[in-house]
Amino acid sequence: MIAELGHYALVLALSVALVQATVPMIGAWRGIPGWIGSARPAAIVQCLLVIVAFGALTYGYVTSDFSLLNVASNSHSAKPLLYKISGVWGNHEGSLLLWLLILVLFSGAVAVFGGNLPAPFRARVLAVQAMIAVGFTSFVLFTSNPFERLLPAPMDGRGLNPLLQDPGLAFHPPFLYLGYVGFSMAFSFAVAALIEGRVDAAWARWVRPWTLAAWCFLTLGIGLGSWWAYYELGWGGWWFWDPVENASFMPWLAGTALLHSAIVVEKRDSLKNWTVLLAILTFSLSLLGTFLVRSGVLTSVHAFATDPARGVFILAFLVAVIAGSLTLYAVRAPAMKGGGLFAPVSREGGLVFNNLLLSTACATVLLGTLYPLFLDAVTGEKITVGPPYFNMTFGPLMVPVFIAMAVGPMLPWKRGDLLGALQRLKFTVLATLVAMFLTLALAFDGPWLAIPGIALGVWMIAASLEEGASRIRLFRGPIAESLRRLSRSSRSAWGTTFAHAGAGMVIIGIVASSAWQVEKLQVMRQGESQAVGAYQFRFEGAVPLDGPNYAAVRGTFHVSRDGKAVAVLQPESRRYENPPMETTEAAIRTGWGGDLYAVVGDPTGDGAWSTRFYTKPMIHWIWIGAFVMVFGGALSLTDRRFRIGAPARARNAARRAGIAVSTASK
Amino acid sequence: MGEPGLGQQPRSTWLRLLPLAVALVIGGFLFVGLGLRPKEIPSVMLGKAVPAFDLPALPGRPKGLKTADLNGQVSLVNVFASWCVSCRAEHPLFMKLKGQGIVPVHGLNYKDEGPAAMDWLRRYGDPYDRVGADLNGRVGIDWGVYGVPETFLINAEGRIVCKHIGPVMESDLKEKLLPAIAALRNGGTAKC
Numbered sequence: 099m100i101a102e103l104g105h106y107a108l109v110l111a112l113s114v115a116l117v118q119a120t121v122p123m124i125g126a127w128r129g130i131p132g133w134i135g136s137a138r139p140a141a142i143v144q145c146l147l148v149i150v151a152f153g154a155l156t157y158g159y160v161t162s163d164f165s166l167l168n169v170a171s172n173s174h175s176a177k178p179l180l181y182k183i184s185g186v187w188g189n190h191e192g193s194l195l196l197w198l199l200i201l202v203l204f205s206g207a208v209a210v211f212g213g214n215l216p217a218p219f220r221a222r223v224l225a226v227q228a229m230i231a232v233g234f235t236s237f238v239l240f241t242s243n244p245f246e247r248l249l250p251a252p253m254d255g256r257g258l259n260p261l262l263q264d265p266g267l268a269f270h271p272p273f274l275y276l277g278y279v280g281f282s283m284a285f286s287f288a289v290a291a292l293i294e295g296r297v298d299a300a301w302a303r304w305v306r307p308w309t310l311a312a313w314c315f316l317t318l319g320i321g322l323g324s325w326w327a328y329y330e331l332g333w334g335g336w337w338f339w340d341p342v343e344n345a346s347f348m349p350w351l352a353g354t355a356l357l358h359s360a361i362v363v364e365k366r367d368s369l370k371n372w373t374v375l376l377a378i379l380t381f382s383l384s385l386l387g388t389f390l391v392r393s394g395v396l397t398s399v400h401a402f403a404t405d406p407a408r409g410v411f412i413l414a415f416l417v418a419v420i421a422g423s424l425t426l427y428a429v430r431a432p433a434m435k436g437g438g439l440f441a442p443v444s445r446e447g448g449l450v451f452n453n454l455l456l457s458t459a460c461a462t463v464l465l466g467t468l469y470p471l472f473l474d475a476v477t478g479e480k481i482t483v484g485p486p487y488f489n490m491t492f493g494p495l496m497v498p499v500f501i502a503m504a505v506g507p508m509l510p511w512k513r514g515d516l517l518g519a520l521q522r523l524k525f526t527v528l529a530t531l532v533a534m535f536l537t538l539a540l541a542f543d544g545p546w547l548a549i550p551g552i553a554l555g556v557w558m559i560a561a562s563l564e565e566g567a568s569r570i571r572l573f574r575g576p577i578a579e580s581l582r583r584l585s586r587s588s589r590s591a592w593g594t595t596f597a598h599a600g601a602g603m604v605i606i607g608i609v610a611s612s613a614w615q616v617e618k619l620q621v622m623r624q625g626e627s628q629a630v631g632a633y634q635f636r637f638e639g640a641v642p643l644d645g646p647n648y649a650a651v652r653g654t655f656h657v658s659r660d661g662k663a664v665a666v667l668q669p670e671s672r673r674y675e676n677p678p679m680e681t682t683e684a685a686i687r688t689g690w691g692g693d694l695y696a697v698v699g700d701p702t703g704d705g706a707w708s709t710r711f712y713t714k715p716m717i718h719w720i721w722i723g724a725f726v727m728v729f730g731g732a733l734s735l736t737d738r739r740f741r742i743g744a745p746a747r748a749r750n751a752a753r754r755a756g757i758a759v760s761t762a763s764k
Numbered sequence: 765m766g767e768p769g770l771g772q773q774p775r776s777t778w779l780r781l782l783p784l785a786v787a788l789v790i791g792g793f794l795f796v797g798l799g800l801r802p803k804e805i806p807s808v809m810l811g812k813a814v815p816a817f818d819l820p821a822l823p824g825r826p827k828g829l830k831t832a833d834l835n836g837q838v839s840l841v842n843v844f845a846s847w848c849v850s851c852r853a854e855h856p857l858f859m860k861l862k863g864q865g866i867v868p869v870h871g872l873n874y875k876d877e878g879p880a881a882m883d884w885l886r887r888y889g890d891p892y893d894r895v896g897a898d899l900n901g902r903v904g905i906d907w908g909v910y911g912v913p914e915t916f917l918i919n920a921e922g923r924i925v926c927k928h929i930g931p932v933m934e935s936d937l938k939e940k941l942l943p944a945i946a947a948l949r950n951g952g953t954a955k956c
Contacts, residue, residue: 375783378783379783382787386790389794409798410795410798413791413794413795413798416791416794417787417788417791420787420791421784421787421788421791424783424784424787425784427780427783427784428777428780428781428783428784431780432780468790468793471793471794471797472793474797475793475796475797680849700847700849702847702880704880704883
């Protein structure tokens with residue numbers, strides 16, 4: 099009964115979406131206030147209906163209602179409650195419903211909080227959002243209905259893919275989707291602006307917080323996903339350039355470029371065409387990502403639920419959305435006149451540089467991801483494009499981005515002076531040189547690429563800090579003056595500081611963990627020891643163990659360094675019953691210096707076990723850095739110019755005080 | 765997809781249409797891609813005669829495996845090793861095949877050690893008719909083996925008809941291998 103209510107709510111949501119996609123659009127075109135006004139309630143109603151539908155499916159999972167085909171295929175009564183809930187989106191139908199839920203939540207948020215948008219513009223934005231919702235709701239209803247019944251109901255379900263039964267993964271898809279779908283806001287704003295034929299600083303200011311929020315979620319989602327791959331897949335790696343990873347990384351790259359180009363539109367009224375195009379492309383790449391994951395067009399370790407028949411539907415939708423918006427772009431883009439001019443060396447110039455390289459990097463990833471498909475389609479040859487391609491192309495493209503990242507925020511708008519900016523980065527240059535010599539001295543026998551790599555990370559972090567310090571004139575005047583400046587400075591500038599420093603931390607983590615990791619694979623008997631770098635791993639034996647829905651073998655390793663005990667590692671090798679599958683649970687001990695990583699594999703049959711150890715110096719910097727980046731993004735979101743009504747209030751207050759305030763110079 | 769309108773409006777209509785064109789080309793490829801099966805790696809060995817080889821038996825077990833053994837009747841050759849985890853997953857299925865006597869299953873013991881392989885067969889059961897011990901994996905290379913387990917279907921003329929990569933599951937057997945075996949037995953051809 100509950101499930102039927104959910105199904106019915108979804109059908110209603112489709113009808114509401116159809117209305118919301120058309121009526122406000124016509125209303126805005128013809129200038130009919132009542133029709134324009136219909137967008138807001140429609141978005142809220144549609145949002146509530148999808149919440150009901152999602153709630154109904156969740157209810158089916160929590161109560162283990164196996165008369166629902168979807169629940170029976172993907173859940174099991176012996177599963178812990180957390181994974182019953184995460185099971186809702188751990189399958190094709192449910193994950194699409196989650197996608198849809200997030201889409202309408204964003205629309206609902208615009209309807210409720212978008213009071214500062216002009217009503218016709220808001221109506222158009224919501225209509226575009228509704229068009230996307232129409233596509234996805236019909237996709238769910240007509241090809242992937244999660245509310246299908248299975249009669250008679252089986253006694254128990256088939257279970258969730260054990261790889262997905264993990265807290266890291268349980269919450270990684272929602273964040274990823276919040277990111278993917280969040281970019282739909284940038285898309286809808288761009289399409290609405292193209293229809294209106296107007297892009298200005300105000301538009302950029304509206305679109306930026308949504309893009310920033312989506313970017314934060316996507317960063318978090320990618321971070322969680324790679325962390326999961328690191329400890330659950332048991333290969334010691336955290337990024338594999340797998341098609342599905344790339345599918346989430348491409349929108350991230352495009353979205354990062356969009357964030358930066360939107361600043362130029364907001365502050366300088368320039369780069370409008372490009373920004374609108376990027377907004378369209380970013381969401382297009384998100385849709386492409388959804389398509390790649392869901393259709394099984396590419397082979398991937400992630401291909402959990404694939405069905406080519408559904409692929410045709412989603413591809414048709416994809417082409418309609420992307421081709422439609424790009425056609426609109428081709429027709430309307432000339433109407434938008436560019437604004438302020440700028441010299442190549444300037445803040446704008448730096449941001450253009452960032453955009454060119456980020457979008458080229460994104461195109462390389464796209465090419466590498468789709469190349470096996472192109473080749474297969476044309477010649478029938480099967481290949482995979484692996485990490486060497488991406489390391490050779492993507493890496494070199496990003497290095498200049500990272501170098502410029504330090505200098506960019508130091509350059510003034512319009513016209514800058516490179517030498518002057520470098521002079522203001524004295525401390526940074528010094529810190530980078532010191533880092534180079536220290537790396538050389540401490541890790542003399544390591545790979546030489548580690549030296550410029552570490553230096554690059556230090557360069558980015560130091561420059562962010564130095565730029566932040568110079569903003570509040572730290573150490574250059576009385577501390578009270580610095581504190582006063584700190585309380586007045588804009589949070590979005592501090593957001594930049596944190597995000598850039600976080601990126602530097604990620605670089606250091608990547609470089610250090612890959613340059614100086616030690617890996618040992620061997621067969622061990624109880625009582626044997628193995629040296630791994632400076633550490634000794636002693637195997638204390640392996641014992642069988644029963645979990646709630648799996649049987650496991652747990653190995654115990656005592657790790658010591660110079661005779662002193664450091665850690666006890668207990669990795670597991672699990673065998674799940676429903677569905678039958680083996681997973682590894684790596685044991686990881688995180689210390690200040692880095693991670694100790696142990697995996698216990700299969701018994702060789704004569705009392706010995708295959709084991710694998712790694713030491714990975716500073717690898718946690720990757721995820722801490724990602725988190726710092728997200729923190730920077732979130733901090734920037736709290737900037738007063740994004741707060742609802744805040745800019746208007748500030749303007750009014752200033753006007754009362756008789757001071758002319760130019761929003762563009764804030 | 766790059767430069768149009770950095771700073772100013774696009775220089776030409778063509779540049780403005782470029783993103784659309786790229787998107788449509790990619791869309792076309794994706795459509796073609798839906799009909800492709802990226803996971804099925806075609807084996808160059810398909811339709812070819814079994815390579816010439818002569819492998820000794822495992823220590824303590826009669827009957828090795830050589831090219832001539834695969835002539836005369838339809839058979840399966842299963843590449844296995846005692847160190848291979850997925851081999852254990854498909855093992856019960858081969859035991860069942862042996863019990864029902866549907867088709868002879870030969871083993872190609874790939875990069876293994878004789879005693880370890882024998883231990884493994886004693887512990888989990890021995891479903892094989894003949895087993896060739898390919899200790900250094902040399903014969904496996906001739907067969908085009910790239911991972912364990914793999915299973916080859918051989919027709920009565922000793923040609924490789926079909927290659928299954930990864931563990932054989934109940935559904936693979938029912939939907940792929942058994943129909944192909946039946947077709948071959950009836951003098952027909954089979955593709956899988």
